[in-house]
Structure formats: C-alpha cells, structure tokens
Amino acid sequence: MHPAFSVIFLTTLIGVGQGLFLALFTAQSYALFDLLPRQDSVGFYACGSALALVFLVGGLIASFFHLGRPERAWRSATQWRTSWLSREVIVLPAFMGTVFLYGIAHLLEWKPVLATLPGGIAIDLTVMLGILGTGLAFALFVCTGMIYACLRFLREWHTPLTVINYVLLGGASGFTLAAGFSALAAPELVRFFAGWAAVITVLGLIGRVASLFRNARLKPKSTLQSAIGIKHPHIVQTTQGAMGGSFNTREFFHGRSATFLRSLRWWFLLAVFLVPTLLLGMAMTETEAALSFLSIAFAVQYVGLLVERWFFFAQANHPQNLYYQSVA
Amino acid sequence: MTQLALVIDLNVCVGCHACVTNCKEWNTSGEAGPMVDQNPYGKDPTGTFFNRVQTFEVGEFPNTETVHFPKSCLHCEDPPCVPVCPTGASYKRKEDGIVLVNYDKCIGCKYCSWACPYGAREVDEQQKVMKKCTLCVDRIYDTKMTEEERRPACVRACPTSARLFGDIHDPESEVSHAIREAGGYQLMPEWGTSPANHYLPRRKIKLRIRVDEIERADNPLKIDGLLPKPDKAEPSLDDVTSW
Amino acid sequence: MSAVEEIKKTTCYMCACRCGIRVHLRDGEVRYIDGNPDHPLNKGVICAKGSSGIMKQYSPARLTKPLRRKVSAERGAGEFEPISWEEAFSTLAERLGSIRSTDPKKFALFTGRDQMQALTGLFARQFGTPNYAAHGGFCSVNMAAGMIYTIGGSFWEFGGPDLDRAKLFVMIGTAEDHHSNPLKMAIAKFKRDGGRFVSINPIRTGYSAIADEWVPIRPGTDGALLLAFLHEIVAKGLYDREFLVRYTNAGQLVNADAKSDEFGMFLRTEVPEEEACYDPQDKLWWDRNTNKPVVTHTPGADPFLRGEFKLADGTPVKPSFQLLQERVKDYTPEWAEGVTGVPADTIRRLAYEMGVTARDQRIELPIAWTDSWGVEHDTVTGNPVAFHAMRGLAAHSNGFQSIRALGILMSLLGTIDRPGGFRHKVPFPRPIPPCARTPNHPKAVQPNRPLDGMALGWPADPDDLFVDENGGPVRLDKGFSWEYPLSVHGLMHNAITNAWRGDPYRIDTLMIFMANMAWNSTMNTVEVRKMLNDKDEQGEYKIPFIVVCDAFQSEMTAFADLILPDTTYLERHDVMSILDRPISEFDGPVDSVRIPVLPPTGECKPFQEVLIELATRLKLPAFVTKDGNRKYRDYPDFIVNYETEPGSGIGFLAGWRGKGGEKSLRGEPNPNQWEMYAKNDCVFHYELPKSYQYMRNWNKGYLEWSQRNRITRYAEPILINIYSEVLQKFRAAAQGKGLTRKPPVHLAKRVETYFDPLPFYYDTLEGQATDKHKFPLAAITQRPMAMYHSWDSQNAWLRQIHAHNLLYVNTHTARVAGIADNDWIWVESQWGKVKCMAKHSEAVEPGTVWTWNAIGKAAGAWNLTPDANESQKGFLLNHLISEELPCGAGRVSNSDPITGQAAWFDVRVRISKVSDGGTPITEPQFEPLKPYPGQAERKSVWNYFAGKVTK
Ligand SMILES: Nc1nc2c(c(=O)[nH]1)N[C@H]1C(S)=C(S)[C@@H](COP(=O)(O)OP(=O)(O)OC[C@H]3O[C@@H](n4cnc5c(=O)[nH]c(N)nc54)[C@H](O)[C@@H]3O)O[C@H]1N2
Ligand SMILES: Nc1nc2c(c(=O)[nH]1)N[C@H]1C(S)=C(S)[C@@H](COP(=O)(O)OP(=O)(O)OC[C@H]3O[C@@H](n4cnc5c(=O)[nH]c(N)nc54)[C@H](O)[C@@H]3O)O[C@H]1N2
Ligand code: SF4
Ligand code: SF4
C-alpha cells in the first residue's frame, strides 16, 4: 500500500493519546488502592489529560487530511453496524470526550463519590470516567486495528496481531510519554511509568517481531493465475492499460525498493523498541537525567513509530497489485 | 432475484480499448461524471476511468498466448467494498445487484478501494469521491432509449461483441448460457466475493487431418501428373526392334 | 432551463475505416459519439478512437487561424503570425498562378491519410502537374498492386475475406488495417461459429492474440513461406483444377523458346476482334482431348496444365501452370524453414489444412449465374479458406512478389470471389491491370494546361511508363520510371529528398495535406527535417515554399511557410466517393458522406473549400464556366453538380442521382442529394442481385452491369494472372527484346531480376545491403488499435493508453544482450541510432524487435508540454530507416523495385544497454516547439462535461 501520512499520524498520535490516558488512569487506580502516592488533580491528571487530548486532537486533524470530502465527515458515523471505520469514527470522539471530562473533573476537582467499594474505597466521578475512558481506549485500539485487520485480502494485516500491536505500540508510546511527563509533574512516578513503558515496549517488540515473522512466511493467496483465471506457471503482464499511472498505481504501491523496505525494518526495530527500552532503563537508574532520557526516549520512539507505521502500510501487498505491474 | 453483470469473452477480445474510451465518454457527461483528466496534455497524463484493458503474456516463446484482459467493477454478489464504507455511500442495489457509490454521501476516505481485491475503484482526484463502473444504470433503465441502446456503453461499442450483458441469475439469459457453455469463471474465487462479472476462457479450434485424407480419389494429379502423350511420329523402340 | 439534446448522424474520421456514427449534442457540445446501428459498415459498434472524438474536437493542438511564417523566423522554428484567409488565398493564387503559367510541375501536391483523392487528384490534374500522389506509396501499394496485377482486386476497401462462410482463416502480417471495425466484427463472429484462425506474424498481439495458432515468422520472409505452401499444394494435388482451368491463365500456353523475342509471352491466335476489347480471348490451351492447341475456353476442350508441347511451327510452349510447378519445385518446406524460421512440419501441416479444407468443405449456394463464356451455372460454389494480409507482407522491398505468391495460393485453392474465400467490392474486380494510365511522355506537362492523363495509373507495358526520351523520370518522385515501374500510388516518401536534391529537378511549391512528413511518414526523419530547412548558396530555401494544410499542430506544420487550418470531421462536408475508395460491401457498392454536426472552430476552413476556391481563382477548366466565372458555390454544390464529363451522369456520389433522386450510380445531378444522404444515415447502399455477387471476374451479368454503369469500360472476363505477362514484358524489355521502350543500362539488370512473371523469393534490398552479423535483428512497428498514426497524441483520452512507447525484445534475446526489462538501450541501424527503453516479451520472434508506431513525438508538438511522455520517453523508429539505399554508383529509394512501396519493415538493427550515467530521456531530441497563435491554452486539469465546457 502507499503509506499516507495522514493515516500514519492519525494512528500514531491517537495511540500516544490513548496510551497516555491509560497510564494516567493506571496511576490513579494504583493510588486508589494506595499502591502509589496520590497526585495532584490539576497539575498531574488535568495536565496529563490535556496532553493526551493534544495528541488525540492532532490525530483527529491528521485524519481529516485523509478525506477527500472532510466537510461530510459526519456521515461516516452512520454505518457502525458493518464498518470498523465508522465505529472508529464514533469511538474516537467518545473517547476524546471522556478524556476531556476526565480532565475537567480533575481540573475542577469535581469528584462526587458515586459508589464505595467494600474496603471503603470511594469511587468518585473521575474514577468512573477513568473506567469508561479505559474501556473506550481499548475499544478505539480495537477499532483502529480492526480497520486494517478486517481486510481479508491484505494478509499482512488480517491477523489478531494487528490489533494486539496497535494496543501495545500505542500503550508503549503512551507510557513512555507518561514517564517523561511525570518527570516534570510527578517525579516519584517516573520509575513506575518507565518500568511499565519498558515492559509494554518489550511486549510490543515481541508482538511486532511475531507479526514480522508471520508476514515473512505469508504465501500470497491470490496469484496472477487466480487474478485473471488462467492456469499457467508463466504469466507476465505487459500492459496495465494506463501509461501515465492511475489511482490504482498511486494508492496501492509504496514506490520504494524491497531493500529500502528491509532496511527500514531494522531502523524501526531500533527506534521503537531497543533504544527506548535502553533509555527507559537508564532513566530508571539515573533519575537526575530522567527528563532528558525520557524525552529522547519518547521522541525516538515516536519517530520510530512513524517509520513502523510507514512500514506497516508499505508491507501490505494488496492483491489488486497483481493487475498493475507493468507500464507499457 | 436479478443480478446484472457483464460477461467478457477472452476468446474474442482483441484489446482494442473501445470499451475503455466509450465508457469514459458516456460517463463523463452522464450521471457518474465528470470524470477528471489530470495533465491531459502534459507529463504522465492520468484520469478517472471505469474500465481498463490490460495485456498479459502467458507461456514462453513460441508457445505464447497474448491475453487481453478488460476489467471494470465486477459487481460482486458479496461485495467486500460495501460493508466497510463508513458512510453508506457504497451500496449494492437489491433490485438488480448493481454496486454503486452515492457521490453525495462519499467522503473520499478510499477505504472501500482498499477492500476491493480487484482494483476496480478509482478516486476521482478532482471531485474527491470514489468512482467506479455503474453498469451504466443511466442507460439500461432509460425508457427514452430504444431496446438496443439500453445496454452499457462498453457493450454496445465492443467491435467483437466480447462483452455480454444480462442477468446471471436468470438461467435462460444469454449471459447464463454463455457462462454454462463456455465455462465462464470468476476472478479470485479464493475470496468468496462471488463477482457477478464472469470471464469466458480461450477456446482453441484445431484441425486434424489424417494422412489418407490428403489425397483423394479425384486428385487432379491423376490428370496433370501424367506427362503429355509423345507425338506418334517421335522415334520409339518400334522403329528399331522387331522381337 | 433544461439542456437541449439532439442527435446528428455523420461518418467518423478518427481513422480511414469510415464508420457511421451518431453525435449526441447537449447545448451544442458533443455529449457522446456512438456507432450508428443502421450503418452497413459498423452496425453500431465503434472503436477506441471513434469514441474519443470529443477530445479531438476540443483539443488544444487544433489550428484555428491561417498562419504565415514570421519573416524573421527560420523555417522549422515554428514561429508564425496569423493572417486572413483572403491573404492566404491571394498569396497562393499568385504563386501557383505563375507556376502554372510557366512550369506546372514545379508545384507538387502530396496528400497523406486523406479520403478525397478524387478531388485532390482532380485539382492536381487540372493544374497540370504530374507531381501528385497520396499516401499509397508509403502505405501499402504492394498490397494493391500485387493483388490487382494478379486477381484484379485486393484487400481492404477493394475486397476481403468472406468470414461469414470461411472455415479456415489465415491472416498474414496484419495488426489493424483500414477495415478496423468490420474486420473485428467478422473475426469474432468467425471464431464464435467455430472457424479456425491462423495468424502468421513475428508478433503476437491484437488479432494474432486470439488466433488458434500463431506462426511466428522472421520479417520479410513470407514469400518463402507462401512459395513453400504452393510447393506442397502443387505436389499433393490440393489445388482446385476446375477453377484454375476456367478462371485463371494456368492452362494458357507460354512461349518457351528462350531465343525468341516472344519468349515468355502467351501464344495468341487470330480471333475476330471484338469491339472495345481489352484483353481479347485469343490465347491458347493444349487440349487434352484432341491433343492440339485450341483457343482457350473452347467448349468441350480441357487443357493440359502440365507438360511441354511444340506448336506446328516448332515453337516450344508450356502451360503457365507447368512454369509455376517448375518454379516452386525447389521451394520445399525444408528450404523455407531455413529462411522463415517456421518448422517444415508446420508448413506442411498448414498447407494440408488449407488444401483439404478448401477441397472437402466445399460450399454450394443455390444461386444461378452465367459466366462470361455463356455457360449457365445452377449454383455458386466456394472453398472456405480465406486469407487476409496487410503491411506485414506489403511494407517490404520483396513484398510485391510475396503478394503475388499469396494471390496465386488463393487462386490455386479456388477461393477468388467465391463464398468462404476472398470477395471483391465494387468497383473491383477491374481488368488486369486497370485501364487508368499516366501520360507516357514529358510533353504531357504544359503551361496553363491540365495534365494530359492521370497523375497515377496502371502501366501495362514499358510504353506506359511516364519517362522522357532517355528513360528518365518525369515525376518528382520518379514514379512510373524504370526505377519503380509499377509505382501505381507514387512514391511520396521520396518527394522531399528528391526536391531537396533537385533530382530529377527542383520545385517551387510543395503543398502537403494531412501528412506528417516531418515525422512519421518520412524515413530518415532527422535528415529530412534538415532538408526541409536547407538553403542553397544564394540563401534560398532549397524547397522554396511549403504549404501545409492540417487540423493540428503536427511536426510538419513547423516547417510550413503557410499553414491552412482545416476543420475536423465533425465540422465539414465530405464524400467517400465511388470515384475514390468507397466503403463498398461484398454485396454491392456503398458510398457515404459526412455532414457537419458542429460549426467550424475559429477560422478553420475545410480543405475541400480551399481547393475549390483556389481552383476557381486559378481558373482551372473544370472549376469555371466557359467564360471563366465561378462554377461552384462551394464544396457541397460542387459534389452535387460536378460530372466527370458534361452529361456523363457520373459524379462523386452514386446515390439519389437524377433530378428527383430516383436514379442510382448514374444520373443527372440532384439538387437535394445531400438531404437524401442525410435522411439515410449518410450512406447509399446498392445491393446487387444475388447472381451478381460472386465470381465477378467472370460473371457476365455482373460485368455487363458494371459496364452499363460505367464502373468499368470493358465487360470481358478478368482471368487471374497466375503467370504475369505484364511483368514479363518489362523483363523482356530489360533483356533488350521486343519493340517497347528499353530501360537505361544501369537499371536493366534490376528490372530483369525483379520483373519475374512468376513469384520468387529474394532477400529484401536492405537485407542484401546489410551485414547481418553486425545488425542481427529486424526492427518493425505495429499500429496500436487505440491510436491513429501520429494524430492522437493530442487526444487526452487516447494518450493515457499510449503515452510513450518501448522497444519490445524477445526475453531470451534481451537476456543474451544483457538487457533487463525497462533498461535504457541504444538501437542502431546502418543509418542511425535511437535511445529508448526495452521491454521483454515472449510474444515476439527472437530475431525481431518492435514498437508501436508513431507514439513518440517531437517535444512541444501537438501542443503537448515539452516534458510530455511522448517526447521524453517515446521514440520514433523512423530515425533508423533510410529513405534511400546505395545502388551501384547512385542511390535508389528504399522501396520495392517493382512498385516503389516504402520498405518500412526491412531495417536491421543491433541493440545494446546504455552504459550507466545516461539521462533517462530518449534520443534524438529536437528543440521544443512553442504553441502557435490561435491555439487554445492546454488545461492542466479537465473535467469534461458536455454542456458546461464553454459556460
Ligand atoms: N516506421 C513506420 N513509419 C510509418 C509506417 C510504419 O508502419 N512504420 N506506416 C506508414 C503508413 S502506412 C502511413 S499511411 C503513414 C501515415 O503517415 P501520415 O499520413 O503522415 O499520418 P499522420 O501522422 O496521421 O499524419 C496525418 C496528418 O493529418 C492531420 N490530420 C488529422 N485530421 C485531419 C483533418 O481532418 N484535416 C487535416 N487537414 N489534417 C488532419 C494530422 O494532424 C497529421 O498531421 O505512416 C507511414 N510511416
Ligand atoms: N488504429 C489504427 N488503425 C489503423 C492505422 C493506425 O495508425 N491506427 N493506420 C491505418 C493505415 S494507414 C494502414 S496502412 C493500416 C495498416 O494496417 P496493418 O498492416 O494491419 O498495420 P501494421 O501495424 O503496419 O501491421 C503490420 C503487421 O505486420 C507484421 N509484420 C511485419 N513484418 C512482417 C513480416 O515480414 N511478415 C509477417 N507475416 N508479418 C509482418 C507486424 O508485426 C504487424 O502486426 O492500418 C490502418 N488502420
Ligand atoms: S469488484 Fe470491487 S468494487 Fe466491485 S463490487 Fe467487487 S469488491 Fe466492490
Ligand atoms: S471512499 Fe466513499 S464510498 Fe469509499 S468507503 Fe469512503 S465514503 Fe465509502
């Protein structure tokens, strides 16, 4: 496929936003059970939510660049019964709204207790919003992942690993950001977030490597033979019928060499997983310089994710390409 | 239920592209138009077409077959492009099985084109909406046209009548007969999309001549093979021997 | 307000096929063009080009104003200023008037892919110049001449395969042909009906793609293949003896006395001379029954086809067929395999397929007819083997003889004008050769007088050549001279070189209509472009004045001193005349017209109107009244009222003649003729009675009908020339025999060699002049179905299908040369080199490389941007082809030595990979052309929607 920057930014940015939110609420949940020190509502949660929202809004804006007719974007919420894209379109704003409310509730310290757990632990509005937000964050990961995973013909995508990796990579980048953010807003949480970030990053590595292995072994289900219905081992296209190119040659081809693609793989494995993990580890030990380590870690990981996403799209080999192989 | 479709006979398609440009000219000023052309007089001209003809070489010299292969939307019976559309702009008509795009609803997200394994959809880069073959809905039901005209533009244009049009669910239709009799097949059956359009394969006519058929009893050599009779006056053994 | 929609009918001219179309207009703009279902030619179908007429009509490459080269600008720089039509006319009338009153041959009119040779030819003849020709010489004259000199008719408009009834169809060297849509329709139907289709072609694309069997052959060697077929057919007795005896000259006796002046001529006897007789039936057979010579077709006689006999006076004689048999004896399949690359077994098998199908699947139709000898037949019979051939045979310098071999093969199988075989189309068959003659002496060209004869004709013997006392050419292109005696369509491809060199003489004004002679219809394009600009010592252009009439900004227009902007086919009246090449069907004559559906764009004016205006101003006799006044208001008026001779009743159109339109073919002018065509789909179709539809070479009824309607002058049988006495006459002259004119010494050997009365195989002239180890590959072109020559690069839709071209090379050949798919390569011939991209292909014979014809363009031409694919990635193969070949001390045209047919497909090349570092742009390149005044701006995005274009 031809990687579109709108979609690359959309998926990576909202992934960060989702992960950050999950990190914030994880901290809140731990604190609820006193496993972690409580944090300042405004300085930590409200600011953190705002930060998450910045990424989510950024993603949303990026997504509009993908639409030919953004003014009609509202229409895309109508087909939630069948379309994962439609579902994403519903869940994303719902999630953003929830994050917004979560942040506002923290900002205004508006925490009416809604329930009390056996142990006397009060479940206030922020916790309820947090739970809701967590649900929506995961739902959004699933929607985003399924947009790709549901396309049967794109076999590189058509696997649960797609959804899992969206969760893990979003989570990893969000937690890394959370760690960096906490270096500023709540230094005592740095090790907690950095630790989790490292763990998720490693899980992400496992997931991503698994999908790389899987994809390397994929045998295309469609062949030139099945595409044109002629059984012969030697078939070559001489003309695709449009010498100046067409939508089909622009949308579905990355236009780069296989070597380029292979080399990208190493770069993103380094940038998304290895370098950040190292930096996270260093941040956990060298608390003094944590902020710089974590900033670099996040920056490197995010750039790595852009590359990873580019690769994700580029690697997907659309069966339609069988019909578009030769300009002559 | 009706399922309208094209049946394309690869046995006679010569790859002339009549169906390509006639489709374009009908549709660009029709309900599906305009169909943009970019750089029409410059480098890498490109534009929206609903139908393209491609060429494949099958086999190695001298046993090569050159196959001309026209392709437009196949109007799948189970079209994967439809359920993915977030706006409902892509839909399949119940009454005749035609898969269409409602341009007024389409947001140009291109998702449907990703979901089509056949590369049959093209975004119109000017109007920014998804376009594709309409099976000429604005012809086939136009009662102002004669019966002969109420067929897709590409079908009428095709000089070899390699393009048949009709209801593949009606077992007695011309297209159903053709599919049955000539072994019509679908593209990429592995995806279960069940394309309504079918293709008819190459069919070879061979002549078998047995050795004993080459010459027949009335072979003209029986007349012409004989050398002319020599003149009676020419010398012969009769002149010199008496036995 | 709702849009105004209307449908107008006319005739397509996106190519020479001339299909009937319906133009749908919305608010005066073209909304849709479809095939006219009621038209006999295309029956509603249309092709890719025809469907793209909209983009031709509104193309920014269109010329819209008369233009004059800026005085300050060099020719070829493409710098022009608009002038008025009045200025254009007065300039032309003055210049041409003074040429005409001094030396009319200094005006040369050459026309390309037009369909109005009847009018352009008339203009030239009335002007008095011999220097007129259309594209035929560089197109397919071999096909016309080879067949017409053999069977009295040819392919394309002249006749074709009867695929309705054929069982076996053999197509040779055809990619597309003029009969585009009808041929496609017929092949598809033929295949559906279960017919077997064999294609002989070095390349498998287009029609060959759907053939049941592809026979890849080395270019230029079909003559060998056909002769081997003949060998097998004769050896196995698979010929139709009855047909040969009655309808060909196979049984006629030829003088076999090598010492005689009459050697190689038919024996003739005294028969009472018939009135107006063209080919008296005075030749002899050797009767098997009486074992005596008798006049041919003597009732009860049956000739020997083989053997050698002695006439009473001792003259040894042989039947033609015996000579043919001797000729083909050594042309065995094994021999042919070595030449053609087609396995001997395949050759044999195909010969048997033809012979056995022809013999065993005989068709018999219950149609009674009477032959020329008065014999009545209850049925028409036919042998269902059909052939079609085109430029793959024609465009080689050995094409004429190969095509003769094909004509003879078709005749041996008994398939001429019979069901399931080859069928003629009116006005064919014609006598062999047809009666039109050029003048045969230079005095035919006189100031202020029409040419005394036709500019083009059909020589029957050396005395018909258009030469001076020394045997030198009278025509600029040396047509009808000893160099190319049967150049029945002229040699337009040598006009520029000859005019530039002043050999045979310099001219003053060259007028080019509808031909792109600075590009694709010229060989040696780089040099020819220089010649067009070359100046003599006085600083005068060697070709002083060039007028180009075109509808588009072609490469040629850049070299004009005066450009006349033509209308498009949607904007003008036009006739597909019976005086020219009508669109006749097998069942009878058909002619058709164009009627404008749109007003002219800008100041465009139909060339027809230009010619009539000019002719009137020049007072050419046919165009003015006795007192020198204007005779015809305009072209439509001319078409209605012009008669070939006063009161002849023969005019350009055959339909609805007579005062009220009640007559056909002949009749007085009908003032409402155009309206009647308009009412009838723009066609007139005359269906012959069934009994006149077959066997027309010898069909008494048909021939008399044809004579009555003045389609031919003579009604006697047209016997197929298995043996060509016409050719023998030229050979005899070259051998110094007979009383006719003799060739100049330096050409005697050439004429003697190639004017063989029986077909023979020889390597192409270029092949003979090439070291094939150095240049191992044959390079040829093919027409793409979706492009017409160089016309369609300005067409926004068609150019998306063919934006540039690559050189197709057999994959194995390419690999051996170290060339990968899409690599940049050099292609070199003895004469030039081009740089282009290579494309691997399994569908091409390993010794052949090819490309689509005329896709490559000069930068900026056709109002494309200078970086357009056509000029940057596209290339023209013509740069590799020379228009001349060395011949002794001098040079001759790179053409068939008999007909002057341009040998486009003879060139030999070698290929090599471009070493790294080269720019990815084809070579040669030319200085980009700028748009001319009056051309529309080229859009960068176009959303065409009829009814909104001009709003
Ligand atoms: N290498 C190679 N060269 C070849 C051939 C080949 O096979 N190989 N084929 C040869 C043959 S067979 C032919 S016939 C020639 C064809 O060669 P040309 O006769 O030169 O054909 P075109 O390139 O189409 O040029 C015709 C001109 O007519 C103009 N034209 C189009 N429509 C109109 C109109 O309505 N009015 C006027 N006035 N002009 C119009 C076009 O703009 C163009 O400039 O090419 C020859 N050249
Ligand atoms: N679409 C379209 N139609 C056209 C034209 C056009 O430009 N475009 N041009 C028109 C004109 S002017 C003409 S003259 C006709 C020409 O009509 P065609 O003669 O059909 O056209 P060409 O492309 O010249 O085809 C030559 C064919 O002969 C093959 N060939 C070459 N050399 C040999 C050989 O030695 N032996 C054999 N057996 N085959 C050989 C080539 O591979 C090619 O397939 O087409 C007319 N129709
Ligand atoms: S061919 Fe593609 S666009 Fe057409 S119905 Fe099938 S999946 Fe949809
Ligand atoms: S591009 Fe249009 S039709 Fe396709 S999925 Fe998006 S909204 Fe639906």
Ligand code: SF4
């Ligand atoms: S059916 Fe109509 S829209 Fe579809 S390819 Fe044919 S002409 Fe085009």
Ligand code: SF4
């Ligand atoms: S119009 Fe017919 S023959 Fe021509 S490419 Fe299309 S399907 Fe094939």
Ligand code: SF4
């Ligand atoms: S074959 Fe020629 S005349 Fe017929 S529709 Fe096509 S371009 Fe027009």
Ligand SMILES: [Mo]
């Ligand atoms: Mo031609």
